[in-house]
Amino acid sequence: MPPRRSTKQSSGLTQPTLSFQTRRPTRGSAKSAAKKAASPPVARRTSSSVSSAEPVTPAEAVVDLTSNKEPERPDLHPNSKQWDGLYKAAKQEMGGLPPIHAGPEVTKVHHILRVFDLTSKYGPCAGMTRLERWNRAKKWGLNPPEGIKDILETKQGEDDVSFRDPVSRDWV
Numbered sequence: 001m002p003p004r005r006s007t008k009q010s011s012g013l014t015q016p017t018l019s020f021q022t023r024r025p026t027r028g029s030a031k032s033a034a035k036k037a038a039s040p041p042v043a044r045r046t047s048s049s050v051s052s053a054e055p056v057t058p059a060e061a062v063v064d065l066t067s068n069k070e071p072e073r074p075d076l077h078p079n080s081k082q083w084d085g086l087y088k089a090a091k092q093e094m095g096g097l098p099p100i101h102a103g104p105e106v107t108k109v110h111h112i113l114r115v116f117d118l119t120s121k122y123g124p125c126a127g128m129t130r131l132e133r134w135n136r137a138k139k140w141g142l143n144p145p146e147g148i149k150d151i152l153e154t155k156q157g158e159d160d161v162s163f164r165d166p167v168s169r170d171w172v
Contacts, residue, residue, distance in 0.1 A: 073153060073154055073155045073158065074154050074155070075154060075155055075156070076109065076151065076154035076155065076156040076157055076163070078107035078108060078109040078110070079107050079108055079109075083108045083109055083112060083147070083151075084108075085147070086108075086112045086145060086147040086148070087108040087111065087112055089145070090111055090112045090114075090115040090116075091111075093115050093119065094115060099111045099114070109151055110162065110163075112147070112148070112151070113130060113148070113151065113163065113166075114167055116130065116134075116144070116145070116148050117130070117166040117167045117168065118167070121142060122134070122137040122142050122144050123136060123137055123140065123142065125166040125168060126168060128166075129152075129164050129165055129166075130148070130152055130163075130164060130165065130166055131149070131152040131153070131157070131158070131164070133166070134148055134149050151163065152164070
């Protein structure tokens with residue numbers, strides 16, 4: 001049996017009626033949209049010496065992509081004394097113990113990055129590169145070490161998988 005409707009209104013609260021009707025465009029706006037679609041876009045000059053209202057000819061519209069080269073990334077020297085401070089902090093983080101599974105190919109930088117990967121205070125590292133994790137930690141105000149970013153922005157830090165990806169890349 002359906003509930004009965006009460007004839008008295010309770011406390012003056014009523015729910016507004018919802019309207020799902022769409023507004024139809026007026027005829028004037030359809031004409032202006034057709035005019036915009038019919039006229040071709042005109043490129044504008046961005047030079048400060050020329051007014052920005054003048055159209056650009058196709059010859060001037062060619063962009064020189066060679067002038068926008070990336071700056072040279074520095075080389076990474078994994079056993080450099082530059083990383084001694086970070087290496088000392090990484091060893092201290094690990095309780096002064098030598099790195100486990102450290103073979104001859106494991107450098108100071110590999111150990112520093114491994115400690116960064118296994119430190120949970122910078123957030124999870126699954127599914128992202130070390131640099132992406134560093135940037136996310138910086139954005140969230142977790143204060144990751146600047147030296148880690150210096151390592152990751154070198155040629156080897158961006159190109160070599162052993163520097164770029166976290167140690168958990170093979171586990172996930």
